Amino acid sequence: MKKKRPLVLSVFGILLCLFFLLPKNVRAGLDGDRTLIAQDAEKLGLVAGPVTNGKGYSTVTLTLPATSPLSMNGRKTLTVREFFDTGGTIFAVAWEGSLPPDLSVLLGDKMTRVPKKNLSPYRHQLFVQTPDLKLRVIGTARFRAGNAWIPTRLPPGFRTDQIRVQAP
Template sequence: MRRAFTLMLFLSLLQGALAWAALGSSPSNFGTPTTQTKLAARSLAATTQASDAVYTVTQSTLDSGTIVREYTDASGVVFAVSWKGPTLPDLRTLLGDKFTVMTSNAAKRPKAGHSQLAVDQSDVVIVSNGHMRAFAGQAWIPASLPAGFDTSTIE
């Protein structure tokens, strides 16, 4: 019995470790393959073919209905993320080490009446807003953006 409990604990910790990826690293695992849709690779030049794509957008729909998009460069590193839906995704997982930047900036703000957070630093840009049942946000690493990438295209 003790051995089975230890094995279950180990497997649950391993599962959490496998899902740990974020902005600036490899794509996250937000669900089973049935809840993830890999969107077509996008290219910055309209005349290039999909094989010459500069980045790929992976969309995951969480059980809550929240849509998470991860923008991955050709080397497989996430350079931007976005979310929109009735609940916030696990921002600690989605933002990785940039999560502390967000929380430290949020702690400096007065709490009353503010539903938007905007962080614009040289190493990360985070914009998050919303209220109960309607959250949206996006984050990106300016130095990791592909040449010519327009951040207004982040959905």
């Protein structure tokens, strides 16, 4: 019994070191890396379109293909637009459609800023304002739209009314 204890402690020590030394799970979503947008599009069942460049930022639009089983033969829609700065950090997202997006994918680690009581699918409006997250969701049972952004990450001259699915 006493011989097994040092082995268990050694294994535990190695696992603890690996936890702190290995890179964290990098993902897209707000404050995430734009190179991982394709992975999040796949999680949402969407297809990424071309990148569009603006002044100090770029966007990519993700759409639900009509051939997707989620679209129910084209009757359901979802379009997401992600905004990222010149360094590749996502600072804003917008969405609209008859299917609600998985906010945990779009908001990434910022999802922890949204109070759980506000995530009811029956809510028609949701507004969250914290120093590092602004979130707005509006809609009905058949259509939802929303946007979220990190106020401190907005590029110079960027206006929050640009955070929408359709290009300004």
